[in-house]
Amino acid sequence: MFHNRARVVNQRDLLELPLQVQLVDKTSSDCNQTGTQLLAIYSSLQESFGDLHWWPADTDEEMVIGSILVQNVAWKNVVQAIELLRDQGRLSFRGIFETSQEELEKSIRSTRFYRTKAKKLKAFATYLNDRHDGSLKNLLSIPMHPLRIELLNIYGIGRETADDILLYAAHQPSFVIDTYTVRIFERLGYSPPRNEYEFWRSWFMKHLPAEPRLFNQYHALLDRLGHHLCTTHNPRCSICPLQSLCTFAISPKNGSVSSSPHALF
Ligand code: SF4
Structure with missing residues (x-):
């Protein structure tokens, strides 16, 4: 799970974000109703939170290392480790390979x-060394589908981490699903036939334009919402930008998901 990774956003950032406008134009011609709903949700979040500039890393190697370290821990803990690795000259897969x-x-x-994460980092570094001459750039140059399969075959790389790497390091349009995403969309009233990672991912990718910048910012916005407002207990619906769109918020029970959710497929 990811926390507090956004950098400071200023008004200039917001003014320089034409993506939202481009996407709305596109939906009017060739996207379906669900896609329009997804973009409406995106627009509401974007208007409230602004551009979040993910992933906060200076290099692709730092991004991939961070994606492994952040598994099951708050981002602030990862920042400590990243800084220490940087100070020790180990913030690269060559450095990790030699440590x-x-x-x-x-x-x-x-x-x-x-201990497990150190094994995962070593496994990734060894894989790069053995299969790609130690070059992350070589690995990331593989097309999205075979790259995803290759990443999933590396020890310690699960679906969410693989999609993080595809999106934020390889800049490929692979939508990232996490606990926040599922909780938010279930509360909004969407329900897949099977509540599994690949179903959720396929649904987003079917209905949204395959645009890496959109997927990048969409996942970051959902992380912000899930961390600060749409929490497991006592979600702060009264100040949520999605309140008017949310089945959970308007439910008379206000604590249970609607019995008639939107169909996903
Ligand atoms: S309105 Fe409430 S339940 Fe719905 S997305 Fe916002 S915080 Fe979550």
Whole structure:
């Protein structure tokens, strides 16, 4: 789960974001009703939260390392580990490859499950070294579908992490699903035939334009909403930008998801 990764947004950032307008123009001609609803949700979030500039990393290697470290821990813990790795000259897969498991564990101790995560980082570094001459750029140059399969075959890379890497390092239009996304859209009244990662991902990708910048910002906005407003307990619906669109918020029970959700497929 991701927390507090947004950089400071100023008014100039908002004024320089023509993407939203481009997408609305596109929906009027060739997207379906669900796509229009998804873009309306996006627009409401965008208007409230602005451009969040994900992923907060200076290099693709830092992004991938962060995507492994953030598994099951708050982002603030990851920042500590990233800074320590940077200070130690280990914030690269070459650096990780040349660092012992024991030393790596010490560097990332702030991220919980640090022994397992050190193994995952070493596995990724070894994979790059053995299969791509140590070059992340080589790996990321593979087309999206085969790259996703390849990433999922690396130890420690699950679906969410693979899609993070595809979207935020390879800049491919692969929609990222996480706990926040599922909770928010279930409360909005959407329900897939099977509540599984691939169903949710396919649904978003079927109904949204395959635009990496849109997917980038959409996931960041959902993270912001899920972390600050649409929380597991006592969601703050009264100040949520999606309140007027949300089945949960307008339910008489106000605590249960509607019995007649939108069909996903
Ligand atoms: S209105 Fe409430 S339940 Fe609906 S998305 Fe917003 S915070 Fe979540």
